[in-house]
Amino acid sequence: xxxxxxxxxxxxxxxxxxxxxxxxxxxxxxxxxxxxxxxxxxxxxxxxxxxxxxxxxxxxxxxxxxxxxxxxxxxxxxxxxxxxxxxxxxxxxxxxxxxxxxxxxxxxxxxxxxxxx
Amino acid sequence: xxxxxxxxxxxxxxxxxxxxxxxxxxxxxxxxxxxxxxxxxxxxxxxxxxxxxxxxxxxxxxxxxxxxxxxxxxxxxxxxxxxxxxxxxxxxxxxxxxxxxxxxxxxxxxxxxxxxxxxxxxxxxxxxxxxxxxxxxxxxxxxxxxxxxxxxxxxxxxxxxxxxxxxxxxxxxxxxxxxxxxxxxxxxxxxxxxxxxxxxxxxxxxxxxxxxxxxxxxxxxxxxxxxxxxxxxxxxxxxxxxxxxxxxxxxxxxxxxxxxxxxxxxxxxxxxxxxxxxxxxxxxxxxxxxxxxxxxxxxxxxxxxxxxxxxxxxxxxxxxxxxxxxxxxxxxxxxxxxxxxxxxxxxxxxxxxxxxxxxxxxxxxxxxxxxxxxxxxxxxxxxxxxxxxxxxxxxxxxxxxxxxxxxxxxxxxxxxxxxxxxxxxxxxxxxxxxxxxxxxxxxxxxxxxxxxxxxxxxxxxxxxxxxxxxxxxxxxxxxxxxxxxxxxxxxxxxxxxxxxxx
Numbered sequence: 001x002x003x004x005x006x007x008x009x010x011x012x013x014x015x016x017x018x019x020x021x022x023x024x025x026x027x028x029x030x031x032x033x034x035x036x037x038x039x040x041x042x043x044x045x046x047x048x049x050x051x052x053x054x055x056x057x058x059x060x061x062x063x064x065x066x067x068x069x070x071x072x073x074x075x076x077x078x079x080x081x082x083x084x085x086x087x088x089x090x091x092x093x094x095x096x097x098x099x100x101x102x103x104x105x106x107x108x109x110x111x112x113x114x115x116x117x
Numbered sequence: 118x119x120x121x122x123x124x125x126x127x128x129x130x131x132x133x134x135x136x137x138x139x140x141x142x143x144x145x146x147x148x149x150x151x152x153x154x155x156x157x158x159x160x161x162x163x164x165x166x167x168x169x170x171x172x173x174x175x176x177x178x179x180x181x182x183x184x185x186x187x188x189x190x191x192x193x194x195x196x197x198x199x200x201x202x203x204x205x206x207x208x209x210x211x212x213x214x215x216x217x218x219x220x221x222x223x224x225x226x227x228x229x230x231x232x233x234x235x236x237x238x239x240x241x242x243x244x245x246x247x248x249x250x251x252x253x254x255x256x257x258x259x260x261x262x263x264x265x266x267x268x269x270x271x272x273x274x275x276x277x278x279x280x281x282x283x284x285x286x287x288x289x290x291x292x293x294x295x296x297x298x299x300x301x302x303x304x305x306x307x308x309x310x311x312x313x314x315x316x317x318x319x320x321x322x323x324x325x326x327x328x329x330x331x332x333x334x335x336x337x338x339x340x341x342x343x344x345x346x347x348x349x350x351x352x353x354x355x356x357x358x359x360x361x362x363x364x365x366x367x368x369x370x371x372x373x374x375x376x377x378x379x380x381x382x383x384x385x386x387x388x389x390x391x392x393x394x395x396x397x398x399x400x401x402x403x404x405x406x407x408x409x410x411x412x413x414x415x416x417x418x419x420x421x422x423x424x425x426x427x428x429x430x431x432x433x434x435x436x437x438x439x440x441x442x443x444x445x446x447x448x449x450x451x452x453x454x455x456x457x458x459x460x461x462x463x464x465x466x467x468x469x470x471x472x473x474x475x476x477x478x479x480x481x482x483x484x485x486x487x488x489x490x491x492x493x494x495x496x497x498x499x500x501x502x503x504x505x506x507x508x509x510x511x512x513x514x515x516x517x518x519x520x521x522x523x524x525x526x527x528x529x530x531x532x533x534x535x536x537x538x539x540x541x542x543x544x545x546x547x548x549x550x551x552x553x554x555x556x557x558x559x560x561x562x563x564x565x566x567x568x569x570x571x572x573x574x575x576x577x578x579x580x581x582x583x584x585x586x587x588x589x590x591x592x593x594x595x596x597x598x599x600x601x602x603x604x605x606x607x608x609x610x611x612x613x614x615x616x617x618x619x
Contacts, residue, residue, distance in 0.1 A: 020282070039289050039292040047300070086259060087258075110279070
């Protein structure tokens with residue numbers, strides 16, 4: 001499971017950065033999206049995977065008696081997902097607005113006001 | 118010492134923002150509420166600073182969870198001073214915005230977003246938890262996205278793409294670094310991390326994680342070679358918004374860098390060398406960029422980059438004197454950069470352009486205003502005894518002691534180029550007589566304002582100039598504070614003791 005996740009995270013980061021380096025705005029956005037997902041999975045992986053041991057104290061004791069899954073990475077990922085959802089939806093709307101304003105998907109066309117050096 | 122008082126600045130900003138959301142269409146009321154709230158928050162920040170100064174580091178454990186488990190808010194001298202200077206800028210910008218931002222932008226919620234942004238900034242300064250810091254950063258950047266695109270002009274949109282993309286990338290890198298650090302230590306509390314990171318045997322991994330944080334914060338604070346988004350985006354929004362960006366958003370990155378690399382990752386030989394070279398490159402490239410630009414605000418954008426180098430230099434030298442200099446420079450820079458963009462806004466209102474060849478004749482038309490602006494510009498350059506001069510003494514002294522002659526050369530060049538571009542700007546904008554054809558094209562947008570509105574535009578500049586003058590002439594006070602902060606940076610045990618209680 002760990003190995004699978006490691007490979008998956010690597011693929012997500014790699015494709016994310018590759019797509020960001022392309023000239024298309026849509027690919028830039030998809031790249032950012034994949035990078036965000038990669039980061040979330042990385043938190044999940046580095047929080048030490050523990051199978052089938054929810055962090056719930058059994059009713060007959062006061063403390064944890066055996067090893068349990070760390071709940072913090074899940075809460076971190078949840079927060080990160082919510083935040084990235086907000087950012088990404090903003091970015092999508094922004095892309096649409098920019099596309100309507102410039103009529104182009106090419107990032108190199110975004111320098112019309114940069115001509116004065 | 119347990120104290121709920123320390124989150125008051127951010128709670129007040131949040132409450133104000135929510136109240137302003139209910140006053141969505143009533144922009145006349147919004148302006149008044151926003152200015153009053155900002156003045157109130159300034160008073161609270163002064164109180165927070167004096168309390169922290171007198172009684173030492175204050176902490177608040179949210180939800181009463183004991184330190185390494187819950188989210189901790191910490192107010193030490195560094196964070197409370199940052200909150201204080203942020204609040205000073207907030208007051209000035211909000212007064213300026215009442216006239217400087219057009220009605221259409223206000224109708225789309227300029228003021229609520231403004232307060233959310235400052236809530237995020239104050240939160241970032243006061244938190245003692247790295248994931249919480251990430252959340253505050255996100256609040257800051259999403260508010261800044263909205264402010265940057267507010268109004269929806271084409272240049273704004275184009276620059277917003279670059280700004281949004283780079284900031285989202287910075288957040289992902291920051292999050293990656295948090296993930297690795299959590300995997301290494303199993304903790305998110307800064308004080309706890311400080312203890313645990315020191316005990317890790319695998320120093321290579323620690324250095325890599327540290328550099329990941331450096332890249333994440335470096336993009337936000339615009340250091341070489343990660344600054345390219347800044348000069349191509351900061352000149353597009355209205356001046357009041359650019360003032361927030363130029364004065365505060367890069368500085369919160371610097372704050373995070375100073376906090377992380379003095380508390381959690383104590384720089385070793387390798388990291389210090391990296392910082393030192395990055396500082397040199399930032400100083401030189403920023404300075405060279407500023408020489409080339411003929412648009413006032415673009416030139417200021419490059420000067421922001423250039424002066425970030427001084428603060429990174431302090432971190433690269435990593436002695437108490439250098440850190441005190443870096444912190445002093447940070448305080449000076451917040452005030453003076455905010456002021457600079459407000460000044461550029463007034464110039465734009467008078468002349469209707471930002472391009473230096475088309476500007477001119479300011480001194481003939483507005484001699485008193487020009488003299489006011491001269492003080493701002495001289496503070497920026499650091500002509501003694503104005504505010505930019507004093508931190509440089511510390512930085513030069515520290516680099517002589519550390520025998521880092523390359524850094525000294527870079528700092529001298531950067532200071533000299535700043536002087537040169539400001540002198541060039543002074544002759545172009547103020548002394549040169551205005552080109553005739555531009556005079557005819559654009560009517561003076563400042564002269565037609567009502568006297569009360571003129572006052573609202575000029576008062577913030579006067580106010581910030583007074584603060585700048587105080588930093589310059591009362592440099593001893595600021596230096597005492599900076600030295601105190603630097604000593605807390607070198608010896609972090611009071612911070613750790615205050616948070617963890619052991």
